[in-house]
Every structure is written in C-alpha cells, then in structure tokens.
Amino acid sequence: MLQLTHLYFTQPFKNEAFFKSFQASQKAQLAMIMASPDIQFQLAISKLLTQGNPRGASIPTPEDIDGLSLDRMLEIYKERFADASDFHFTLVGNIDVEAIKPMLAQYLGSLPSSNNTETYKDLGMVPPSGNVEEVIRVGQDDKAMVVMLFSDEEEYSLESSEVISQMGEILTIKLIETLREEIGGVYGASAGGSSGKTPSERYQFVIQFPCAPENVEKLTEATWREIEKLKTEGPTVEDLAKVQETKKRQLSENKERNGYWLTNLSSYQSDGMDRAEILNTEARIESVTIEQIKAAAIKYLSKEQYIRVLKLPQE
Numbered sequence: 001m002l003q004l005t006h007l008y009f010t011q012p013f014k015n016e017a018f019f020k021s022f023q024a025s026q027k028a029q030l031a032m033i034m035a036s037p038d039i040q041f042q043l044a045i046s047k048l049l050t051q052g053n054p055r056g057a058s059i060p061t062p063e064d065i066d067g068l069s070l071d072r073m074l075e076i077y078k079e080r081f082a083d084a085s086d087f088h089f090t091l092v093g094n095i096d097v098e099a100i101k102p103m104l105a106q107y108l109g110s111l112p113s114s115n116n117t118e119t120y121k122d123l124g125m126v127p128p129s130g131n132v133e134e135v136i137r138v139g140q141d142d143k144a145m146v147v148m149l150f151s152d153e154e155e156y157s158l159e160s161s162e163v164i165s166q167m168g169e170i171l172t173i174k175l176i177e178t179l180r181e182e183i184g185g186v187y188g189a190s191a192g193g194s195s196g197k198t199p200s201e202r203y204q205f206v207i208q209f210p211c212a213p214e215n216v217e218k219l220t221e222a223t224w225r226e227i228e229k230l231k232t233e234g235p236t237v238e239d240l241a242k243v244q245e246t247k248k249r250q251l252s253e254n255k256e257r258n259g260y261w262l263t264n265l266s267s268y269q270s271d272g273m274d275r276a277e278i279l280n281t282e283a284r285i286e287s288v289t290i291e292q293i294k295a296a297a298i299k300y301l302s303k304e305q306y307i308r309v310l311k312l313p314q315e
Contacts, residue, residue, distance in 0.1 A: 002106075005108070006110070009111050012074060016070065019070045026060075027062045027066075037141070040136075041136055041311045044138075045309055048128070050125040050126075050127075051128055053123060083116050084108075085117075086116060086117050086118050088266075090265050090269070092258045092261045120198055120199050122200055123199070127151045127307060132306075133307075135310045138311065140314060141313060144215075144216050144312050146209055146219065146308070146309075147206065147311075149207075150204070150300055150301055151203065151305070152202065153201060154300075162287075163288050163296045164205065165193065166243050166247070166285075166288050167205075168191045169192075170243055171227070173242070174226045175189035175190075175209065176188065178223075178226055179209060179211075185215045185219050188209065188210075189207070189223075191207045192206060193206065193300070197273075224303075234291065234293050240289075244285050244288070251282055265278070
C-alpha cells in the first residue's frame with residue numbers, strides 16, 4: 001500500500017489505449033444518464049442552487065469528453081502531487097504502529113516536499129436568498145417531485161449540527177404519518193439537514209416527496225402544517241427517544257467499521273476540529289432536547305428563506 005502511494009506521487013504515467021477506452025465508455029454512459037428526467041431535474045436544481053456557477057455540480061457533455069487532453073490531465077496531476085508537504089495521511093485498521101514506522105519514513109517521508117501550505121478557495125456557490133419558486137418540466141410521466149430547501153449562513157458547532165440532524169429524522173416520521181398514512185398522497189417523504197464549516201459556515205435542510213401533479217399544493221400545505229406544529233409543540237417524547245435510540249444503535253455499529261473512523265478522523269482534521277470530540281458523539285446525541293428541536297425549527301425552517309423546486313411533466 002505504501003509503495004503504491006509513493007508511486008502515485010512520483011511516477012504517474014499515461015496510457016493512450018486506456019484513455020481512449022475511458023472516453024468511449026464515458027460517452028456511452030452519459031448518453032444513457034442524460035436521457036433520464038430525474039437526472040435532468042437534479043442538474044437543474046444544481047444550477048439553481050449554485051446560481052449558475054460553472055464550478056457547480058454538473059455532468060459533462062460528450063463534447064467535453066472529446067475535448068479532454070491526456071497530456072494536460074497528466075500535467076495537472078503532476079502539479080498537484082509535486083509537493084506532499086501539505087498532505088495529511090490517515091491510516092485506520094489493525095496496525096502495529098512500531099512496525100509500520102520505518103515504512104512510513106521510507107515511503108511517505110521520502111515524498112517530494114517544498115514546505116508549502118495551501119487552503120481551499122470559497123467560490124461563492126450558495127443558494128439564492130429569500131423566497132424562490134422554480135418549476136422544472138422534464139419527462140412525460142404524470143408525476144411530480146416537490147423539493148423544499150432551507151439554507152443560510154450559520155456559525156458551525158457540533159451541537160447545532162446534531163440538533164439539525166435529529167430535527168430531520170423527527171420531521172421525516174411526521175411527514176410519513178401525515179402525507180402517506182393520513183392523506184395517502186405519497187409513497188414516501190424525507191427530511192434532513194446538516195451544517196458545515198467549509199468553504200463557509202452554513203446550514204442546509206431539505207424536504208422532498210413525490211406525488212401526483214394535482215396534489216402538489218395540498219401536500220405542500222400539509223408539510224407546512226407539520227413544520228408549524230414542530231415550532232409550537234416540538235416533537236413528542238416518544239419520537240425524540242425513537243430517533244436518539246436509532247442514532248445510538250447506528251453509531252455503535254459504525255464504530256466497528258474502519259470507514260467510520262477514517263471519514264471522521266479525516267473530516268475533523270481538515271476542518272481544524274479536535275478529533276477527541278469524535279468520542280463524544282453519543283453524549284451529543286443524548287443531549288438534544290424537545291426545546292432545542294422547537295427552537296431549531298423556528299430558526300431554520302422559515303418561509304422567508306425558502307426555496308421550492310417542482311418537477312412537473314412537460315406540457
């Protein structure tokens with residue numbers, strides 16, 4: 001593993017035959033992907049939420065694939081991997097630390113280094129502010145998708161991030177009860193949110209559900225009723241306990257997986273947070289209260305800072 005890591009930095013090479021094969025397979029996949037109304041809808045949402053920023057998430061065209069230059073790609077690769085001094089390596093697993101130290105020195109310690117440091121650049125890709133309504137017409141099937149998005153600047157903390165996460169789980173429970181079981185208008189509904197530190201401190205919360213086009217407004221109104229109930233009454237004791245028990249069970253299972261530790265150690269390090277806080281995750285789950293969920297719903301789920309995107313069939 002360490003030998004390969006060293007080679008990735010120091011001896012990249014180009015393979016024309018593989019590159020041509022890659023181009024052909026990518027173009028074939030793109031033709032199939034772009035024919036999907038769901039993909040077209042997701043691309044339109046991405047364009048809206050990044051306000052048309054060319055660095056926003058997008059899918060390349062066949063012309064983009066044809067325009068790739070293997071020489072230029074290799075040039076960029078060598079530029080990015082010419083200096084390992086600002087890289088951070090995280091190893092997780094059944095590792096004998098003393099035994100691996102000489103190999104770390106040999107294969108990582110010998111990587112090229114010029115002691116430079118770099119940081120990310122904020123490209124300003126944020127959703128439009130205020131109240132936004134967008135209708136996207138794709139496909140012929142007589143069905144709709146409703147996406148409700150709330151996003152704004154917010155000082156990041158592990159505690160507020162946990163509150164937002166649990167609010168999403170609780171609202172999902174209530175939307176399934178109301179939209180599916182009581183009204184019978186959807187097969188499923190989901191709500192979820194998160195907050196982040198980079199490239200800027202923001203929160204994002206998304207509610208979405210599929211339905212018949214004629215039920216869009218009725219189900220949107222029902223969703224807002226559940227949001228208002230969460231603001232005034234908060235979650236029930238039973239719902240909050242159910243969410244927290246589920247999250248603690250998932251945490252216990254994740255702790256047995258290397259991927260959990262790798263992801264968290266890496267993200268905490270890159271965000272400049274104390275990695276010891278990973279060990280306090282269960283305590284943060286248990287600390288969330290009904291009053292905190294109510295306050296979060298009031299703070300984050302506002303009609304004044306709200307985007308609704310509708311997917312409807314083409315006329």
